[in-house]
Amino acid sequence: MPDMALVSTTSRRLVTIRMTWVMASLLFAFGSWLIGQGAWIHLKAVSAQWLLQQAWHTSLNTHVPVKPWPWADTWPVGRLVVPRLDIDQIILTGTSGQALAFGPGKVQNGQDSAHDSQNIILSGHRDTHFSFMQDIRHGDRLIVQNHQGKWLSFTVRGMEVIDSRTQTLPMNQDQADLRLITCYPFDALSTGGPLRYVVQAERTQDLN
Amino acid sequence: MTPPQASVFTEQQDGETFLFLQLMPPTATAAEQRIIPREVIFVIDTSGSMGGSSLKQAKAALALALTRLTPNDTFNLIQFNSVTHRLYPTPRLASGSRLHEAQRYVKGLKAAGGTEMQTALTHALSQGANQEASHRLRQIIFITDGLVGNEEALFAILQRDLQDRRLFTVGIGSAPNGHFMRKAAQFGKGTFTYIGTTTEVQNKMNRLFLKLEHPALTDITIQSGSSTVRNLLPNPLPDLYDGEPLTVAFRTTTLPDSITITGKQAGTHWETTQSLVDAKPRTGIAVHWARQKITQLMDQRTRQKDKTLLQQSIVELALKHHLVSRYTSLVAVDVTPVRSDAQTLHSHALKTNLPHGMQSEAIVGWAQTATPATLYLVLGSIMLCLTWLWSRRHLAG
Known part of the structure; x- marks a missing residue:
């Protein structure tokens, strides 16, 4: 029965090739989808800032909060500029996931922001908007435009890594300083870690 | 409409009488109930x-x-x-x-x-x-x-x-x-x-x-003879509501023949007299009373500067009725310890888990500041490389 054996080997080989194709296509599709997801996060982060700039300018002119798109649950409340690193970003209210996907978020510390002598805390994603934080040095100038359009100038005085399990956010200090917060370490792959990188900047003379 | 129903139980202990009164709300159809603004x-x-x-x-x-x-x-x-x-x-x-x-x-x-x-x-x-x-x-x-x-x-x-x-x-x-x-x-x-x-x-x-x-009965008081009974528990006495019976406990040295329960039903006066002569004896009423009394004392405790006197009365009550309180415990001694006394324990901090539905950034302030973007990009690239290597090996020859 040599003929029979030959046929069965050929068909088995055909099946193997087909299986390989199916597996390879599945792997390819899933890999592409993952890359798409990753790219989408970056695309959202960059493109949203364009829409946010429009909303921010309108809200500065009209003195009322303006939503960047009708279904947004956050709105621009300021602008952050780091001259040395060429950073210019629109700040959103709140630090929910929905806000941070589009821009750095201002922590709502319960006080109304009518007076500009309170401390400002901004959170941002370490791999999109706030990835510049790893390049910040002592003495760098950070500038924030508040909701009244006033420009506040800050100078970086220190950076530290904080464990969010044991330390709380310094919310209600009456010192007028600025804190930038992002996840740490910058190149970690996993999310949800307990460490935070905090840059502390002190209020210096204002512009205008 | 049936009027509110009362039933009374008693327990004698060490020359004192403990009374337990249960008041059942009246049953009324919706049409009978008067809507009060x-x-x-x-x-x-x-x-x-x-x-x-x-x-x-x-x-x-x-x-x-x-x-x-x-x-x-x-x-x-x-x-x-x-x-x-x-x-x-x-x-x-x-x-x-x-x-x-x-x-x-x-x-x-x-x-x-x-x-x-x-x-x-x-x-x-x-x-x-x-x-x-x-x-x-x-x-x-x-x-x-x-x-x-x-x-x-x-x-x-x-x-x-x-x-x-x-x-x-x-x-x-x-x-x-x-x-x-x-x-x-x-x-x-x-x-x-x-x-x-x-x-x-x-x-x-x-x-x-x-x-x-439709509160069934408000401003409830209990009278014994011509005087109002003062030391009722719980204090203040709540109103009687539909679907929720009201229970009252009190202690007395001399048992009256009857008590009168008064209250307001839809704005009008209501009262009933309950004979205590044939009140049924039950066990556990003294303990119930003691538990209520301790709760009341604990409520007073927060308002009082000198707590030693209150602590004394609570301990006394708790010991007499075998109750667990802030100052008394039931202690069980484990006779089969697993870990030897010499062994030291490890200790480390644990992440605080918040109750379900609560958002950590609203409470603690630390926002989630990392995206899975890099992870997706790295994993995706690895998969594409694997696909390329694999298909080359299997399909080339």
Whole structure:
């Protein structure tokens, strides 16, 4: 029965090739989808800032909060500029996931922001908007435009890594300083870690 | 309509008589129940800890409660977080347009900031104070998760300013402060309703509405002979509500032949006389009384500077009736220890897990500041490389 054996080997080989194709296509599709997801996060982060700039300018002119798109649950409340690193970003209210996907978020510390002598805390994603934080040095100038359009100038005085399990956010200090917060370490792959990188900047003379 | 039903049980112990009185609410059909106009103050907690599903439940409960108001009722809405905000300066008649306005206000509520309950409570307790001594049922419905630190101060305000109002607490979320809610409702002579999930809102609130709209018996007192019995537990005595029997315990040295229970039913006087001659003896009443007494003493304890005297009486009571209290415990001694005394224990910090539905950034402030973008890109690239290598090996030859 040599003929029979030959046929069965050929068909088995055909099946193997087909299986390989199916597996390879599945792997390819899933890999592409993952890359798409990753790219989408970056695309959202960059493109949203364009829409946010429009909303921010309108809200500065009209003195009322303006939503960047009708279904947004956050709105621009300021602008952050780091001259040395060429950073210019629109700040959103709140630090929910929905806000941070589009821009750095201002922590709502319960006080109304009518007076500009309170401390400002901004959170941002370490791999999109706030990835510049790893390049910040002592003495760098950070500038924030508040909701009244006033420009506040800050100078970086220190950076530290904080464990969010044991330390709380310094919310209600009456010192007028600025804190930038992002996840740490910058190149970690996993999310949800307990460490935070905090840059502390002190209020210096204002512009205008 | 059947009148409220009372039944009495007694227990003799060491020359003292303990009485246990149970009052069953009357059963009445909806047609028989008289609707009394009400003044309802809704207070809603919009602090950061209410964020997420808690606020959704609270809003649903509030929206539902607004639909139950009749045009003769007056109402007001107060929200509080770090600051307190009122919808109207004083309670207004619940006309269609006002209710519409209130529903819109409820829809727009957002959770942020701290829990400054004291101002809100003071506001609620001063609402309508200078109105004519009204015939209205004055009710405060307090919707919160009760995550406050100054409970004692709040209880003190409640006891001082309650007058003829009733406070109903509605606990929201997976972990409300049950102690605060129950005590506040007790001092406020109302009830505590707990809503755990959004699906429960309708059911639980409907039960609360029945109580709010038809209190069965209010201002209850118990008379023995010509004098009022003073040392009743719980103290103050709550109202009797539909579907909730009221139990009262008290201790006496000389057992009277009968007691008279009086109260107000839909604004009219009601009383019944209960003979104690044939009261059935039961065991466990003394213990029940002691437990209630300890609770009462513990409530007093927070208001008293010198606590040693109270502690003494609590310990005495607890030991006599074999009860666990703040100062007494039942101790079990383990005779089979597993770990030797010499062995040291490891210790390390654990992440604080928040109750279900609570958002950590609203409480602690540390936002989630990393995206899985890099992870996706790296994994995706690895998979594409694998696909390329694999297909080359298998399909080339």
